[in-house]
Amino acid sequence: MGGLNNKSVLLLALLLQLLLGNAPVVATKEVAEAYFDGFVETTEQAGYTDWLNANFGTSYSQHSFLSTSSATGSGAAVFWTINGDEISFAVAARATGWLSFGISEAGGMLGSDVVYYETANPDELVDSYIMEARAAPLKDDCQSWNLIAKTITDDGWMILEVNRKLDTGDTQDHTIKIDAGGFVAPTRLIAAWGDTPTVSFHGTNAARNSVRLFADGSVSVKDALLTQLNSTTVGIFDVRESNYEIPGQDTTYHEVCRTAADILQEIGVTETPLTIIGAMPVISEATRAYIHHFTVYSKEECGVGTYDRSMIYAWAPGDEGWALPDNVGFPLFEVADRQAISIEIHYNNPELVQGELDSSGLRFFYINGEREQRAAILELGDPTVSLFGETISDGLTQYEFSCPSACSSAVLQQQGVTVFGEYLHMHQTGVRMTNDVIRDNEVVHTSKVDVFEFDQQGAFLVQQEPYEVKPGDAFRTSCYYRDGAEFGLSSQEEMCIAYVLYYPAQEAGGFPWMCPYGIGFPICDQQLVPSDLQNNIQALNRVFGTPSDTCAGGGSVDPTDPPTDPTANNSTTLAPTSSTAGRTTGVNTVFFTTLIGAAFLFLTVGL
Numbered sequence: 001m002g003g004l005n006n007k008s009v010l011l012l013a014l015l016l017q018l019l020l021g022n023a024p025v026v027a028t029k030e031v032a033e034a035y036f037d038g039f040v041e042t043t044e045q046a047g048y049t050d051w052l053n054a055n056f057g058t059s060y061s062q063h064s065f066l067s068t069s070s071a072t073g074s075g076a077a078v079f080w081t082i083n084g085d086e087i088s089f090a091v092a093a094r095a096t097g098w099l100s101f102g103i104s105e106a107g108g109m110l111g112s113d114v115v116y117y118e119t120a121n122p123d124e125l126v127d128s129y130i131m132e133a134r135a136a137p138l139k140d141d142c143q144s145w146n147l148i149a150k151t152i153t154d155d156g157w158m159i160l161e162v163n164r165k166l167d168t169g170d171t172q173d174h175t176i177k178i179d180a181g182g183f184v185a186p187t188r189l190i191a192a193w194g195d196t197p198t199v200s201f202h203g204t205n206a207a208r209n210s211v212r213l214f215a216d217g218s219v220s221v222k223d224a225l226l227t228q229l230n231s232t233t234v235g236i237f238d239v240r241e242s243n244y245e246i247p248g249q250d251t252t253y254h255e256v257c258r259t260a261a262d263i264l265q266e267i268g269v270t271e272t273p274l275t276i277i278g279a280m281p282v283i284s285e286a287t288r289a290y291i292h293h294f295t296v297y298s299k300e301e302c303g304v305g306t307y308d309r310s311m312i313y314a315w316a317p318g319d320e321g322w323a324l325p326d327n328v329g330f331p332l333f334e335v336a337d338r339q340a341i342s343i344e345i346h347y348n349n350p351e352l353v354q355g356e357l358d359s360s361g362l363r364f365f366y367i368n369g370e371r372e373q374r375a376a377i378l379e380l381g382d383p384t385v386s387l388f389g390e391t392i393s394d395g396l397t398q399y400e401f402s403c404p405s406a407c408s409s410a411v412l413q414q415q416g417v418t419v420f421g422e423y424l425h426m427h428q429t430g431v432r433m434t435n436d437v438i439r440d441n442e443v444v445h446t447s448k449v450d451v452f453e454f455d456q457q458g459a460f461l462v463q464q465e466p467y468e469v470k471p472g473d474a475f476r477t478s479c480y481y482r483d484g485a486e487f488g489l490s491s492q493e494e495m496c497i498a499y500v501l502y503y504p505a506q507e508a509g510g511f512p513w514m515c516p517y518g519i520g521f522p523i524c525d526q527q528l529v530p531s532d533l534q535n536n537i538q539a540l541n542r543v544f545g546t547p548s549d550t551c552a553g554g555g556s557v558d559p560t561d562p563p564t565d566p567t568a569n570n571s572t573t574l575a576p577t578s579s580t581a582g583r584t585t586g587v588n589t590v591f592f593t594t595l596i597g598a599a600f601l602f603l604t605v606g607l
Contacts, residue, residue: 029056032077035065039074040094047153048077048092055079059161060090062215066191066207067289067317075207076101076191082213087176088148088163095158095193095205100137102130103174104188106460107208107293107316109134111451111544112190113174115145117160119152120197125162129172131451131545132431136199142551144168158193171546177463179212183322183421183501185463186210204350210319222280222320229278229323233365237263239296239341240282240361246290246347248354251455256361257302257342260333269368275329278365279313280321287358291317292348295459296362300337309342310377311423311499313362314459321363325420328503329371346455375420376505378513380435380526381477381496385487386518392429392484392494396533396540399496403475403515405438407524411506411513412471420466421501422447423459427494430454432480432540435498439473447498450544459499469502475515480533480540 032052036045056063060079067075076093078101091101100116102109114128114137125147128137148161166176179187188210192202216224241256264270283291293316299309312330313322324330333339343361381401392399424433430452437445445467449460479496487494506513508524517526533539 029053032056032063032079035077036074036094044155047151047155047157048159050153051092051151051157051159055090060088062213064189064209064211066189066209068204068207076193078189078191078209078211080213082166085166086163087166087213088161090159090161091191092157092159093191093193093205093207094156095195096152096156097193097195097197098199099158099160099193100191100199101160101162102190103176104190104208105174105449105451105544106453107188107190107210107456108453109190109192109206110453111449113172113544114190115162116199117147117150117158118198122150127173129545138545140170140172141548142168142170142172144170144173144551168551170548170551171543172548174544176213178214178465179463180214180216183324184465185461186212186319187463188316209317225278225280225320225323229280229365232277232326232367234367235267236363236365237267238282238361238363239263239343240363241345241359243357243359246287246349246353246356246358248349248352250348250350250352252347252349254345254347255342256345257340259302260339263341264333267366273334273368273370274332275367275370276324276332276364277329277367277371278321278323280363280365281315281319281360282363283360284358287356287360288317290347290349290353290356290358291360292346293317293456294343294345294360294362297342297344298332298338299340299342302340302342310338310379311425311459311497312341314423314461315362316456322421323365324375325373325503327372328375328420329367329373330375331370331505332366373503374505375501375503376512378500378502378515380475380498380500380515381479382487382517382526382528383497383514384516384519385489385495386516387487387496389486389488391486392481393532394483395535396431396537397481397484398531398533398539399479399481400529400531401477401496401517402527402529403477403524404527405472405474407515408469408474409472410523411508412469414471415504416468416470417502417504417506418466418468419500419502422462422464423499423501424449424452424462425459425495425497425499426452426454426479426481427485428454428492429481429484429494430479430496431482432478432542433460433496433498434476434478434541435500436476436478437467437469437473438476439470443476444473448543450542 029052033049060081063077063079065075065077074094076091079090081088089101091099093099098116098118100114102112102114105111109130110132112130114130116126116128116137125145127140127143127145129140130137145162145164148163151159176187190208192206194200194202194205239256239258244254295311296313297309297311380403424435426433432450433452434446434448436443447462447464452460477498481494485493515524515526517528
């Protein structure tokens with residue numbers, strides 16, 4: 001091997017800065033030039049660099065790299081610019097036959113809005129979408145994407161340039177939302193490519209990343225976030241692995257955990273409250289390709305598997321972390337049953353590589369004392385897993401939990417709260433989930449994931465702006481399953497929980513605001529209505545993927561692909577389920593009913 005070229009030196013410098021926690025400016029041509037170094041020989045990059053020299057800074061101002069789940073995959077470079085109500089993308093990959101690019105709901109192929117180009121049809125760009133089937137994309141009724149240009153080079157590059165409206169008004173497209181700053185979820189992008197003249201199975205030629213399309217392109221999202229947190233934090237601590245050897249198997253879930261005593265001793269703090277103001281992922285560069293996602297929880301102690309935990313965060317590639325509003329913080333280690341932080345890491349190793357060592361995890365930024373407003377998490381659905389052991393019917397099934405308006409009236413009284421983040425959580429057989437806020441018998445806000453895919457993120461962070469919950473608002477949390485397992489604690493069993501992150505924190509009789517099912521709280525007692533949807537896809541009530549009668553984005557309705565969903569909308573309400581098994585298996589009902597129930601009774605009397 002010869003000496004390092006300039007681009008290789010630049011790439012090494014970028015990786016070093018990432019390892020040190022100092023992210024570089026991202027929207028530069030030099031960074032984009034280095035994306036494929038290490039994957040593609042410099043002598044084979046001329047087609048890509050020629051296009052880059054001609055277009056960067058004129059046609060496109062921002063860019064990101066979508067990485068594959070394969071340690072040897074080359075990935076795809078994505079460029080974009082926003083002009084008014086339109087967005088233009090360019091996607092570059094090593095391909096000679098076809099190239100696809102999409103906006104994904106959960107981060108994977110399922111539930112994605114995809115546009116693709118095939119050399120077999122050189123004058124056609126196909127606007128399509130993918131629902132649950134891992135098959136060829138379905139052609140949209142409305143063709144909302146426009147082909148700007150295509151570049152196919154002699155040295156093996158395909159570069160596709162397309163544009164569309166941010167909001168096409170098409171239910172088979174995802175609306176591109178403002179995703180900059182705060183706790184708003186980033187936009188999840190995917191790409192796939194191949195050398196056959198028409199779309200075919202991509203193998204390891206598939207890539208993804210989460211990006212902030214509306215962020216300031218002059219500096220990286222990570223750099224801006226780090227500057228914001230460093231300006232207010234007192235210190236940091238990490239919860240991360242230490243040279244964990246990733247198993248040579250396709251999928252691994254692994255937990256790393258630290259106790260409050262361990263963390264407080266490390267940072268030299270002897271008293272709480274300790275207030276978390278933000279967090280950032282710490283990802284080992286050498287093993288980045290293997291880390292599919294991870295979920296972060298607070299719980300009572302390490303080394304004990306338990307459902308009794310509260311979700312703090314769910315990370316997927318491209319997410320640079322979060323910072324709370326300047327006057328808001330999460331108190332940590334205040335109560336006896338939340339004395340540890342646990343991270344469950346999902347490793348993806350499709351090539352069964354052996355001997356890779358990982359030290360990834362999460363870095364927390366904290367202050368001593370408190371901020372003006374305490375953040376808290378309202379858990380809806382079945383957070384105590386009172387349905388433990390109950391078997392979900394085969395076919396499509398809906399479990400609808402309702403928290404009455406009297407609950408928020410009693411807890412909030414005269415003061416509303418601001419919701420700044422929302423995670424929707426099911427397991428392997430979950431296919432759709434919604435959480436409605438109902439005011440005066442009308443739905444005023446819906447958080448949803450139309451095509452849930454547990455393997456992508458574990459929990460789905462809804463891409464939405466903050467919203468207000470007022471006294472008297474009711475909640476309706478609906479989970480939909482296909483051929484469901486039993487309800488339980490493991491990933492192979494099922495759950496239905498909505499984690500609603502809000503401020504200021506609310507209490508009832510000294511206990512956090514909650515509205516669980518199956519515990520028997522006065523006032524805040526959720527009702528459950530399970531329904532057999534009789535394998536009727538339309539009964540899932542999905543918005544994404546439904547047929548479009550008109551094309552608001554300027555396209556025309558394509559009549560060649562008739563709807564494949566059943567037209568009937570029948571469902572059967574099942575008999576109310578008993579949660580006796582759950583209350584005797586793994587759920588300390590006596591504690592909840594006696595202490596927390598008594599607190600709500602006290603609150604009721606006080607009113």
